[in-house]
Amino acid sequence: MITLRNRYLLLLDIPLILLAAVAAFAIRFDTASVGGYLAQNWFFLPLVLSVRLPLFFGFGLYSRLWRYASASELVAIAEANLLSSVVAAVLIVLVLTPLRLISGFPRSIILIEGMLTLLLVGGLRFSFRLWPRVLRRQPGVAFQTHNKPPKRVLIFGAGDAGTMIVREIRANPALGLEPVAFLDDDLTKKGSRIHNVPVLGDRHALEKTVQAQHIDTVIIAMPKAPGRVIREIAELCRQIAVPVQTIPGLYEILGGAVTVSAIRQVELEDLLRREPVTIDLPQVGQYLGDARVLVTGAGGSIGSELCRQIARFQPERLILFELAESHLYQIQRQLAASFPALPIVPIVGDVRDRHKVAIVWAQQQPQVVFHAAAHKHVPLMESNVDEVVANNVFGTRHVLEASVHYGVQRFVLISTDKAVHPKSVMGATKRICEMMVANFEIRNSKFEIRNPQSAILCTAVRFGNVLGSSGSVVPLFKEQIAAGGPVTVTHPDVQRYFMTIPEAVSLIIQAAALGKGGEIFVLDMGEPVKIQDLASDLIRLSGFEPGQDIEIVCTGLRPGEKLCEELFRAQEQPQRTHHPRILVAHTDCSDEEKLQRDLAELESLLQTRQAAKIKAKLKEIVPEYEPET
Secondary structure, three states: OOOHHHHHHHHHHHHHHHHHHHHHHHHHHEEEEEHHHHHHHHOOOHHHHHHHHHHHHHHHOOOOOOHOOOOHHHHHHHHHHHHHHHHHHHHHHHHHHOOOOOOOOOOOHHHHHHHHHHHHHHHHHHHHHHHHHHHHHHHOOOOOOOOOEEEEEEEOOOOOOHHHHHHHHHHHHHHOEEEEEEEEOOOHHHHEEEOOOOOOOOHHHHHHHHOOOOEEEEEEOOOOHHHHHHHHHHHHHHHHOEEEEEOOOOOHHHHOOOOHHEEEOOOHHHHHOOOOOOHHHHHHHHOOOEEEEEEOOOOOOHHHHHHHHHHHOOOOEEEEEEOOOHHHHHHHHHHHHHOOOOOEEEEEOOOOOOHHHHHHHHHHHOOOEOOOOOOOOOOHHHHHHHHHHHHHHHHHHHHHHHHHHOOOOOOEEEEEEHHHOOOOOOHHHHHHHHHHHHOHHHHHHOOOOOOOOOOEEEEEEEEEEEEOOOHHHHHHHHHHOOOOEEEEEEEOOEEEEEEEEEHHHHHHHHHHOOOOOOOOEEEOOOOOOOHHHHHHHHHHOOOEEEEEEEEEOOOOHHHHHHHHOOOOOOOEEEEOOOOOEEEEEEOOOOOOHHHHHHHHHHOOOOHOOOOHHHHHHHHOOOOOOOOOO
């Protein structure tokens, strides 16, 4: 397809190709003899036109946006030009010369004409990219939308992301930014120039470069760098009082191009960033691609990210099961905008409603179920014992029953580290959910199975806190900082495991692919982080100093909270899987029949709404549960 603007390129290519052919004769022969040789070999002119233009079209030279031309476009021009020269040479030797349409034709003409055509045709196209830069260098044109000089930018990271940032800045002069220098910890790059921007050294040259080059702001362009590196650079910038920004990490970019619009302030997620997770795409695509996938709690922090990542594997249908109408509406709109070809089925429903769950499963016939719906706020649930048991325990049972009955192939429970030696009601309920998954076997099930030949793989995935989820400490700390403090921490020694939501969900999807049935997978959370350190980092990132501008106040542990969370129970033997960031907790299964009797008694107690009796039964089912008296 030739676009309107590229039609003019086609019209310009015709005289350029003819000019290259005539110039080739002029270079090869004396000027006085050119006319005679052209008259003798006039058929060469229509030949090169008839050969080059179709091949240029076939190589896409009339369907590209040349303003953004790069090395790949240059390669396409060279390949099209070389191939057309070869075709022309073959036709001259095998067709035109035997027919005497061309005689005494010097073969060097083909080489000269090809080189001239490459120069003229390629130069015309790359002028589309260079011309805006020429205009911006003219007085009165560059930064004409600003009344003040552009901000001088130092880019930390002279890799692909930093290179793209420079290109974007220069392509958008209205931003009022001017790339002045690069810094990179790879000292082999020192002294080189990228887009005419010099690489002046590593991080140790930061202060000197900022002062010598009059830098106004620093941009960290290292999407793959771990949080430790981001933290160190941000701290160096803070010490010399220069503003620092960054581009998103690899999880946020998700394969898209880095643009200037993605540059933002350094956030807590950047400081805690870990090495990017790699997942086995064929293995995951094997169970998600072309499958009917259902996500409960689809509007929540984990559920919505599950939907976004699952959508990229092009399932046959994505069913969103969510109680909160507004959250369901938001994720439906996001998915529809990002994946317009994906069939999305939004369903308002409650996992506590067994009848509703059964109807949805019967109608939609899901093949893969991710069960993320749960009450998770620990202190709040301590005073709402009946609700958390009804939702977490029996909601999970309803979903599991329906999944067995209607032939779901893979069931994945989203669990939490609070299920390990639980101190809270929420943790105890999630531990019971893990027990249901670990003990579940179709042959022992009392449920009616539509297809006895099918087998359901039930697995659980356990992990710690995720940054940015609703009700987590980070949004609370940000609110408190915005209000001028104080920032409240429950205890100076309290610590938690953290990872970003996209990282956790990537590992959940990978863990589900590893499941053989009954496993409890545990995500490698790294080292735990002290909440007080987290608060200090957030205060500094907001431009304040903890203890001076904003106080940190310890308020004491809340009901159900522990000083430190754990990832494995004492009885569990963690073992590695094929994925370096996923472990599996091998544990002895409890008595399936006893578990079913305990659940029946718990369901009866639930009707009484007596918190003390319900917690006592939870303690009986989960002996390591230590409720507060």
